[in-house]
Amino acid sequence: MNRKNYILVGIGILMSISVFSQQGKQKRADTLFNKFSFxxxxxxxxxxxxxxxxxDYATRKLADCYALLRDPRNASRYYKSVVKQKNVPVEYYYKYAQxxxxxxxxxxxxxxLQRFKDSGGVVDADDFSKDINFITSVFGAxxxxxxxxxxxxxxxSDFGAFEHNGKVYFASSRDEGVAIKRVYGWNEQPFLDVYVAEAGSRRNVDHTAKIKGDVNSIYHDGPVTITKDGKTMYFSRNNFKDDIEVKSKGGLTNMKIYRATLVDSVWTNIEDLSINGDNFSTQHAALNKDDSKLYFASDRPGSVGGSDIWVxxxxxxxTLxxxxxxxxxxxxxxxxxxxxxxxxxxxxFSSDGHTGLGLLDVFASIKDEEDESKIVDVINLGIPINSNSDDFAFTMNQDGITGYFASNRRGGRGSDDIYAYHREPVLHVEGVVTDAINSNPVQGAKITLYDDNDQPVAYMETDENGYYQINIDRNRDYKIVASQDKYIDDYRKFTSKNIQTELITINANLLLNPVQDVVKLAKLDLNTIYFDFDKHTIRKDAAVELNKIVSLMKxxxxxxxxxxxxxxxxxxxxxxxDKLSIDRANATYEYLISKGIDPKRITEHQGFGERRLTNGCEDGVNCExxxxxxxxxxxFIVVKME
Structure with missing residues (x-):
């Protein structure tokens, strides 16, 4: 190989490394985005x-990152470029406006905003009614x-819904059906108690649905959380002793978190926790996924504001x-x-200190990618979770899709109402591109995603395992195309319409057939050989063709x-x-091997019986x-030339 060829090969290798490096970066960026690591x-x-x-794709996602990080300056900078792209989804006009x-x-x-509306976008009349944190509206879009x-x-008042093993536990001041009601002087409503209902039940929940045991008292009780094994409950309650409220130095009755255990289907053995105090409130218990940490709200000394989240x-x-x-x-x-x-x-968590839509809003935390114990930012969950009223007591069920929160927004039945929700997680299409001949993965195949107008939305390249993954929107029609220089393109059409909410992956595997070199194949002239009826012996005319193949291969x-x-x-x-065709394949294989062809150069010798007829001569058809x-x-199919 001369110096020029060495240079060309070197450039090709560098280009290949660069392409795969960038493809890996895109995959990592999308993974980080999906994990809220904006x-x-x-x-x-x-x-x-x-x-x-x-x-184009990277710029869109970059702009979305800054929007989700509540950085309007950088978000608008990149959205300005995005809206100039050809065939950009109209929702980006809305995001740029926000x-x-x-x-x-x-x-x-x-x-x-008018451009968005003129392009068919639908805008809520209240979207621009006041100067609010723009990210909330981006979520709303x-x-x-x-x-x-x-x-x-x-x-x-009803709030604090928490689902466990098919039952919903919640706090309520409904105490309906009781002849004598104790009323909380602050709002003239009965004191809170903890109730339980079957998840999805349509039955009315009255005083008979209070949980059994010693959790409910004559004062406020709830909300609650329960360990994964169902044996321990943590719950909020007014600070009292011997049925008498214990007041702080300022004359207030604070809240405490207590622990109860389940004994014979009854919650009992109430325990006052060491984190409690008479001169501050401790409430709103929550457990992490392995029940090793207890999170709660408190205005104890060391708090930054009116009340803080502690762990x-x-x-x-x-012990705590x-x-x-x-x-x-x-x-x-x-x-x-x-x-x-x-x-x-x-x-x-809920907060009235972070920028939001109204009073209390619900927020989610963002963890550091390398140190997951560190929280680097928070994001507003947006509408409809949040409103211009108090929105709080957000919980999520084990499926990660459904859950509850509470709000005193307009349209509810009482002062605070429980709302159920389901969310639609990020959806992506993924698949593996393989060689149709040898079933090996195709590395470096270009994957292009098209929308229902046949316009390219995004592209990437397959990794060393032939794998690709691209985020997509729900309720859209798509086409995905795999291409590579040595192969014929393959494509699949699919839809993300009317799919299950919990589904996050659509599979679209693709097969690429190698492009055959017409000149070489014509020169090879690998003719089909034929057999006599009900025989598998190699005929003289077949031997001539087989000898040609031996000569070409040698x-x-x-x-x-x-x-x-x-x-x-x-x-x-x-x-x-089926057996006869296998015998014919074996006879052909053995002939070539007997002439000195290395068995490794024949990848397969298969029989297909009558399953692949070249004409219409099927059973019952009269043919010559x-x-x-x-x-x-x-x-004979050429699998590899050189």
Whole structure:
């Protein structure tokens, strides 16, 4: 190889390494984005933009990162580029309008909002009614949470719904059906008690649904949380002793968290926890995914604002140690409360200190990618979870899709009502691209995603395992195409419409057939050989063709690899013909081996019986012998040339 060829090969290798490096970066960026790691995702998307790799897609995702990080300046900077892209989804006009509003560029924002509407977008009349945190509206533009009906609300206060083993536990002041009601002087409603109902039940829940045991008292009780094994409950309750409220130095009756155990289906053995105190409140218990940490709200000394989120370790013996304030990323000078930890150990909480839609809003935490114990930011869950009223007591069920929250928004039945929701998680299409001949994965195949207007949405390249993954929107029609220089393109059409909410993956595997070199194949002239009826012996005319193949494989193409496929006509039983075709394949294989062909150069020798007829001479069809002869054959497929 001369120096010029060495240089070309070197350049090709460098280009290949670069392409795979960028493809790996895109995969990492998408993974970070899906995990709410928007800071790190933004850095990787920035590198992709700078390297001009899948630039349109990376710019969109980069702009979305800054929007989700509540950085309107950088979000609008990249959205400005996005809206200039050809065939950009119209929702980006809306996102650009909201980012401009976040910078108080109201006139320009209205222009892009009108552009969004003119392009078929639907806008809520209240979207621009007040100057709010723009990220909430970005969430609203592409709704992730959807409300479901709850049938057990009352005209009183209901909140803190927590689902465990098919039952919903919640706090309520409904005390309906009781002749004598004790009324809380603050709002003239009965004191809170803990109730339980069957999840999805349509039955009315009255005083008979109070949980059994010693949890409910004459004062406020609830909300609750329960360990995964169902044996231990943590719940909030007014601080009292011997049926008398214990007041703080300021004359207030504070809240405490108590622990109960389940004994013979009754909650009992009530325990006052060591984290409690008479001069501050401790309430709203939540457990992490392995029940090793207890999160709660408290205004104890060391709090940043009116109340903060705190956490303490639960040791195997039940003792509580290592009390910590979660810090100023979560806690503000306002009030934070109602923590909840989902199966991914993501913290959700309510706050009136972080920028939101109204009073209390629900927020989710964002963890550091490398140190998951560290929270780096919080995001507003947006509408419909949040409103211009108090929204709080957010919980998520074990499925990670459904859950509950409470709100005193308009349209409810009582002062506080429980709302159920389901969310639509990020959806992606994934698959493996394989070689149709040898079933090996195809590395470096270009995957292009098209929308229902046949416009490209995104692209990437397969990894060393032939694997690809691309995020997609729900309720859309798509086409995905795999292409590679040495192969014929393959594509699949699929839809994300009317799919199950919990589904997060659509599979779309693709097969690529190698492009055959017409000149070489013509020169090879690998003719089909034929057999006599009901025989598998090699005929003289077949031997001539086989000797040609031996010569080509030995002398002209010493690296050529082939595959043998043998067939029969339709006469005879199916099972018999299957065996006969295998005998013909074996006879052909053995002939080539006997002439000195390395067995490794014949990848397969298979028989297909009468299953692949070349004409219409099926069972029951009257055909001439010449037509049947065309089906009694062995064919040779070139798997590899060099």
């Amino acid at each position: 800071v790190k995702a933004a850095k990787v998307y920035t590198e992709l933009v700078q390297n001009n790799y899948n630039r 980012s401009l509003r976040g910078m108080k560029k109201y006139d320009e924002s209205q222009i892009w 592409k709704q992730q949470y959807f409300l479901d009906r709850v049938r057990f609300n009352s005209k009183y 303490v370790d639960i040791f195997p013996d039940g 140690r290592n009390l910590q304030n979660l810090g100023d990323v979560v806690n503000t000078k306002g009030a934070e409360g109602f923590p909840f930890i989902n199966n991914e150990d993501i913290l959700f 002398n002209d193409y010493p690296e050529m690899v082939i595959r043998i496929e043998s067939h029969t006509d339709s006469r005879g039983r199916l099972s018999y013909n 012998e010449e037509q049947h002869q065309k089906n009694r054959r062995t064919q």
